[in-house]
Amino acid sequence: xxxxxxxxxxxxxxxxxxxxxxxxxxxxxxxxxxxxxxxxxxxxxxxxxxxxxxxxxxxxxxxxxxxxxxxxxxxxxxxxxxxxxxxxxxxxxxxxxxxxxxxxxxxxxxxxxxxxxxxxxxxxxxxxxxxxxxxxxxxxxxxxxxxxxxxxxxxxxxxxxxxxxxxxxxxxxxxxxxxxxxxxxxxxxxxxxxxxxxxxxxxxxxxxxxxxxxxxxxxxxxxxxxxxxxxxxxxxxxxxxxxxxxxxxxxxxxxxxxxxxxxx
Amino acid sequence: xxxxxxxxxxxxxxxxxxxxxxxxxxxxxxxxxxxxxxxxxxxxxxxxxxxxxxxxxxxxxxxxxxxxxxxxxxxxxxxxxxxxxxxxxxxxxxxxxxxxxxxxxxxxxxxxxxxxxxxxxxxxxxxxxxxxxxxxxxxxxxxxxxxxxxxxxxxxxxxxxxxxxxxxxxxxxxxxxxxxxxxxxxxxxxxxxxxxxxxxxxxxxxxxxxxxxxxxxxx
Numbered sequence: 001x002x003x004x005x006x007x008x009x010x011x012x013x014x015x016x017x018x019x020x021x022x023x024x025x026x027x028x029x030x031x032x033x034x035x036x037x038x039x040x041x042x043x044x045x046x047x048x049x050x051x052x053x054x055x056x057x058x059x060x061x062x063x064x065x066x067x068x069x070x071x072x073x074x075x076x077x078x079x080x081x082x083x084x085x086x087x088x089x090x091x092x093x094x095x096x097x098x099x100x101x102x103x104x105x106x107x108x109x110x111x112x113x114x115x116x117x118x119x120x121x122x123x124x125x126x127x128x129x130x131x132x133x134x135x136x137x138x139x140x141x142x143x144x145x146x147x148x149x150x151x152x153x154x155x156x157x158x159x160x161x162x163x164x165x166x167x168x169x170x171x172x173x174x175x176x177x178x179x180x181x182x183x184x185x186x187x188x189x190x191x192x193x194x195x196x197x198x199x200x201x202x203x204x205x206x207x208x209x210x211x212x213x214x215x216x217x218x219x220x221x222x223x224x225x226x227x228x229x230x231x232x233x234x235x236x237x238x239x240x241x242x243x244x245x246x247x248x249x250x251x252x253x254x255x256x257x258x259x260x261x262x263x264x
Numbered sequence: 265x266x267x268x269x270x271x272x273x274x275x276x277x278x279x280x281x282x283x284x285x286x287x288x289x290x291x292x293x294x295x296x297x298x299x300x301x302x303x304x305x306x307x308x309x310x311x312x313x314x315x316x317x318x319x320x321x322x323x324x325x326x327x328x329x330x331x332x333x334x335x336x337x338x339x340x341x342x343x344x345x346x347x348x349x350x351x352x353x354x355x356x357x358x359x360x361x362x363x364x365x366x367x368x369x370x371x372x373x374x375x376x377x378x379x380x381x382x383x384x385x386x387x388x389x390x391x392x393x394x395x396x397x398x399x400x401x402x403x404x405x406x407x408x409x410x411x412x413x414x415x416x417x418x419x420x421x422x423x424x425x426x427x428x429x430x431x432x433x434x435x436x437x438x439x440x441x442x443x444x445x446x447x448x449x450x451x452x453x454x455x456x457x458x459x460x461x462x463x464x465x466x467x468x469x470x471x472x473x474x475x476x477x478x479x480x481x482x483x
Contacts, residue, residue, distance in 0.1 A: 069389060071385055071388060071389065094388070094391055094392075094393060095391070097388065097389055097390070097391045098390070098391030100389075101389075102386075102389035104382060104385070104386060104389075106382060108382040108383060108385065108386035109386075110383065110386070110387075110401055110405075111405065112404050112405050112408065121390070121400060122390035122391065122392070125390075125392055125396045125400055126390055126391040126392055126396070167386075170390070171389070171390075174390060174391065
């Protein structure tokens with residue numbers, strides 16, 4: 001497995017190595033009809049690590065992320081969370097989902113609820129906290145993403161960056177072990193991308209385990225601990241960011257990065 | 265042509281009673297037909313074949329039969345089918361509820377289908393069950409979105425209650441027609457009836473407009 005070789009070759013050991021991985025993917029496959037979205041992906045995510053999934057659109061990054069929390073059920077291979085194989089049924093995956101937070105490209109905040117309502121609904125319905133407890137937790141999470149003054153605002157009254165920060169708070173309120181980010185800044189205006197990336201960076205510094213599907217190469221380079229490059233449903237290269245960005249070994253990685261104007 | 269408007273004032277008390285019954289019929293029907301419609305919509309969208317085809321058959325049957333036929337049928341069939349005797353008012357409410365539930369079922373189905381998949385996925389991602397997702401996320405948005413349609417169904421229903429006069433339910437239309445038959449004051453009674461329906465209906469339509477503005481979902 002390339003993940004292991006890369007770690008061994010590297011002078012500084014991969015974060016969290018020694019401990020069993022939080023997430024382990026082995027030969028994961030997913031197709032939609034005749035279209036093969038993910039074809040035999042194997043990788044691992046260690047505790048406290050920020051793994052960035054990069055690659056051209058349609059390369060299967062988002063699908064792999066959605067397979068992780070069971071929004072898509074995999075067709076082959078296996079995914080393990082904390083050494084336990086993920087179930088292949090809806091109800092089993094529902095329980096697993098509570099332990100993973102997800103942030104969507106289009107925020108998907110609930111428009112009929114305030115910021116506070118958006119963040120407290122999960123703890124209230126899923127964790128069965130009382131309204132008071134859930135709202136207290138929600139306030140703390142909104143404070144954490146810098147939106148303590150927006151608790152009574154509806155999504156439509158917030159900027160894109162603020163909405164995405166509420167969405168991050170909503171996921172964090174479930175106290176997840178892993179956070180999944182599906183192109184969290186792709187729908188944002190350039191001037192609000194920074195505020196979302198800063199929140200994510202702080203989260204990473206606090207030791208949150210994160211998988212980030214992103215086109216923000218600067219973020220992947222400087223915040224990522226491990227970078228996975230996908231193309232046409234498969235991993236073509238993975239390694240620490242210095243290796244991927246400064247001396248990619250695979251031709252297609254070089255093409256992809258130069259296409260984005262990445263100069264190394 | 266001579267008009268004698270005193271016939272209206274002399275019968276004011278029975279007209280008020282008839283009006284009250286009209287309101288009662290419309291309100292009771294809607295109170296039944298809103299949950300009824302939601303239930304039909306959820307059955308239709310459940311993905312369980314038996315439920316969705318039952319719902320589809322119900323909707324297509326009652327949506328495509330003339331209401332007056334449903335009223336007559338309920339009047340003659342209900343006692344025979346159940347072995348119980350029903351008051352004309354109960355029969356009227358059953359018939360109206362069948363009809364309006366069918367319409368509401370289609371309304372809610374369209375409303376639920378209009379909520380994008382990402383909203384459900386966001387709820388699932390938190391670990392919500394399908395039912396929690398429907399109750400907390402999808403339905404509240406769907407209901408707001410279909411409020412204008414529900415409102416126009418309500419306005420139609422309010423007028424359609426007059427059809428149950430054919431089974432001698434003493435609502436506004438039946439009462440007016442009876443006074444007309446007793447006094448031969450046709451134009452006076454038709455005018456009084458029109459005035460009462462309009463005066464009740466118009467503020468409702470305005471109220472509905474206000475509700476739409478108040479509860480509009482901004483995205």
